[in-house]
Amino acid sequence: MEKGKGVAFVRKWAIDFTDSSNTPSSRDIPDPPGFSRVSIEQDDSSLSRQKKDAESSWKLQKAWEVAQAPFKNLMMMGFMMWMAGNTVHLFSIGITFSALWQPISALQGVGKVFEPYKDKKVDLLGPKLLFIALNLGGLALGVWKLNSLGLLPTHASDWVSSLPPAQEVEYSGGGIPL
Structure with a gap:
């Protein structure tokens, strides 16, 4: 026969999806040995549990990173205050008040800082305490700089007025009596 005429070319491994009337449904085909649909449903619940556990551990890790962030700021502020020197001028006063203002504003917003990491499974007490301690250390560094600049009234002569x-x-009285 000539090519393309007569008998249609049929592939040996082809599946015809157009006619589904004589094919068995997926319910009629038995599961292969060792396969169970119940185990898939259990795996879904254990996967969701594992996903929640992974999310809570990620939140805890990020909370600790946020809690340690003031340490970097503390080191930077300490270096800037050291570079400013101990003389009273505009630059050293500006750095000192910035070193005081940043921890105060951070301490006021502790709840907002850790709000994204709230979860029933995540204990935020440790990260919050570390965050507060590092900011109090920054505040102490600012007060120390105020003292070294001589701007804190620590001597009696500061209160003379x-x-x-x-x-x-x-x-x-003296002199000659009159």
């Missing part, structure tokens, strides 16, 4: 005048202990 608020002290009452000293009482006279002696009275002397």
